Amino acid sequence: xxxxxxxxxxxxxxxxxxGLEVAHRLAGAPVRITIVDQRNHHLFQPLLYxxxxxxxxxxxxxxxxxxxxxxxxxxTTLLAVAVGVDSRNSKLLLADGGAVAYDxxxxxTGAQHAYFGHxxxxxxxxxxxxxxxxxxxxxxxxxxxxxxxxxxxxxxxxALLTFAIIGGGPTGVELAGTIAELAHGKLWKEFxxxxxxxxxxxLIEAGPRILPGFAEDLSAYAHAALERLGVEIExxxxxxxxxxxxxxxxxxxxxxxxxxxxxxxxxxxxADWLGVPADHANRIKVEPDLSAPSHPEIFVIGDxxxxxxxxxKPVPGIAAAAKQQGRHVAATIRLRLRGDASPRPFxxxxxxxxxxxxxxSAVIDLGRTRIRGRIAWxxxxxxxxxxxxxxxxxxxxxxxxxxxxxxxxxxxxxxxQGEQRPKLR
Ligand SMILES: Cc1cc2nc3c(=O)[nH]c(=O)nc-3n(C[C@H](O)[C@H](O)[C@H](O)COP(=O)(O)OP(=O)(O)OC[C@H]3O[C@@H](n4cnc5c(N)ncnc54)[C@H](O)[C@@H]3O)c2cc1C
Numbered sequence: 023x024x025x026x027x028x029x030x031x032x033x034x035x036x037x038x039x040x041g042l043e044v045a046h047r048l049a050g051a052p053v054r055i056t057i058v059d060q061r062n063h064h065l066f067q068p069l070l071y072x073x074x075x076x077x078x079x080x081x082x083x084x085x086x087x088x089x090x091x092x093x094x095x096x097x098t099t100l101l102a103v104a105v106g107v108d109s110r111n112s113k114l115l116l117a118d119g120g121a122v123a124y125d126x127x128x129x130x131t132g133a134q135h136a137y138f139g140h141x142x143x144x145x146x147x148x149x150x151x152x153x154x155x156x157x158x159x160x161x162x163x164x165x166x167x168x169x170x171x172x173x174x175x176x177x178x179x180x181a182l183l184t185f186a187i188i189g190g191g192p193t194g195v196e197l198a199g200t201i202a203e204l205a206h207g208k209l210w211k212e213f214x215x216x217x218x219x220x221x222x223x224x225l226i227e228a229g230p231r232i233l234p235g236f237a238e239d240l241s242a243y244a245h246a247a248l249e250r251l252g253v254e255i256e257x258x259x260x261x262x263x264x265x266x267x268x269x270x271x272x273x274x275x276x277x278x279x280x281x282x283x284x285x286x287x288x289x290x291x292x293a294d295w296l297g298v299p300a301d302h303a304n305r306i307k308v309e310p311d312l313s314a315p316s317h318p319e320i321f322v323i324g325d326x327x328x329x330x331x332x333x334x335k336p337v338p339g340i341a342a343a344a345k346q347q348g349r350h351v352a353a354t355i356r357l358r359l360r361g362d363a364s365p366r367p368f369x370x371x372x373x374x375x376x377x378x379x380x381x382x383s384a385v386i387d388l389g390r391t392r393i394r395g396r397i398a399w400x401x402x403x404x405x406x407x408x409x410x411x412x413x414x415x416x417x418x419x420x421x422x423x424x425x426x427x428x429x430x431x432x433x434x435x436x437x438x439q440g441e442q443r444p445k446l447r
Pocket of ligand 1: 035036037038039040041058059060061063064065067068069070071102103104105130131132133150151193290323324325326339340341342344376
């Protein structure tokens with residue numbers, strides 16, 4: 023693809039939180055924009071666990087990128103997989119052999135889950151990053167109850183009703199709390215041979231506490247709140263093996279037919295494309311203005327970049343940071359186009375960390391101010407509804423949550439796209 027208009031061409035790879043923010047903030051600038059993503063939708067990852075646990079439908083947390091940018095005549099949307107950068111000739115390389123020429127390139131390709139060198143665990147312990155991951159987890163959870171209903175051997179039935187979640191960060195805590203509520207709630211009334219209230223939900227964390235990024239009192243609160251929901255928490259237990267039958271930690275084997283991975287992430291391959299230094303999680307060590315080392319015309323933002331900037335710590339891999347970086351890059355591009363090429367260091371402003379514990383409690387760490395319990399849950403809910411896209415989605419998500427809050431019933435308990443489809447006789 024070549025540029026015939028002559029306008030400065032900004033190519034953005036990734037229509038996640040960072041990439042979309044760059045496109046939005048460049049509205050009205052004298053540029054032509056091409057946004058490339060391997061998926062046709064922008065995904066609101068903070069609510070993925072709700073799809074995985076049958077609270078929300080996929081269409082409530084994802085929107086077609088093309089539709090989101092439909093009124094922007096300056097933006098072209100491409101469904102394509104980026105596989106490299108030819109920085110000498112200023113071209114983004116695509117998996118189908120195509121290339122897109124750029125004047126400024128923004129890499130906002132995010133991260134994926136990582137198994138600390140144990141990729142062989144992937145089929146047994148799916149992580150949560152995409153809509154496909156969420157529906158896979160939902161299917162495994164719901165199928166496990168179905169298989170337990172038909173299982174006559176008590177040991178095998180117990181394994182089917184044992185769910186192990188690896189990783190005690192916000193995603194692990196959110197999954198564990200919601201799965202415990204699902205299993206220990208009204209579900210038992212719908213089964214005849216099993217009592218779903220006997221389901222074991224086990225959260226396994228290698229470190230000394232859950233929610234290590236939060237203040238200690240909030241992490242202790244979350245620990246106690248999860249235990250009240252019936253979650254068993256194993257701390258200081260690095261996982262040694264995941265198989266189709268269970269998890270090994272501390273040389274002890276836990277028989278569990280559903281294992282979920284919430285323990286680690288690794289940035290996209292952008293560092294390899296550019297051949298620039300990266301940290302242990304493959305995040306590019308960007309310059310203070312968010313450009314790639316030795317490539318002032320290439321910016322790297324969001325989960326695929328790292329820089330210090332917050333109380334001496336790296337900027338966290340959260341949506342708010344990716345959006346702030348997107349805003350900063352758009353402002354830099356505008357200034358450069360006006361002839362001001364002076365470096366503008368990015369300054370991160372931390373607005374807080376949130377984690378939800380089941381459908382009635384949450385913790386919010388705003389630094390000096392810390393909120394917990396129901397009030398935190400309401401603040402969390404309102405904040406997330408505010409950040410969803412479109413009035414219809416805000417209304418349906420709010421109604422779904424109120425319904426679950428009041429009745430405990432989840433409407434999205436559908437087993438779809440099975441790994442093993444029912445065979446017709
Ligand atoms: C389960 C979960 C829960 C989370 N909860 C929270 C939360 O509560 N609060 C919070 O602030 N943050 C949360 N986060 C983190 C937050 O979602 C990320 O920090 C944020 O999405 C990072 O934005 P990004 O633009 O860097 O990447 P992403 O939003 O991940 O976007 C990357 C985009 O790049 C595309 N892409 C990747 N590689 C290629 C390629 N080779 N070619 C083309 N396109 C490509 C992807 O398809 C994707 O659309 C959560 C994340 C997860 C997974």
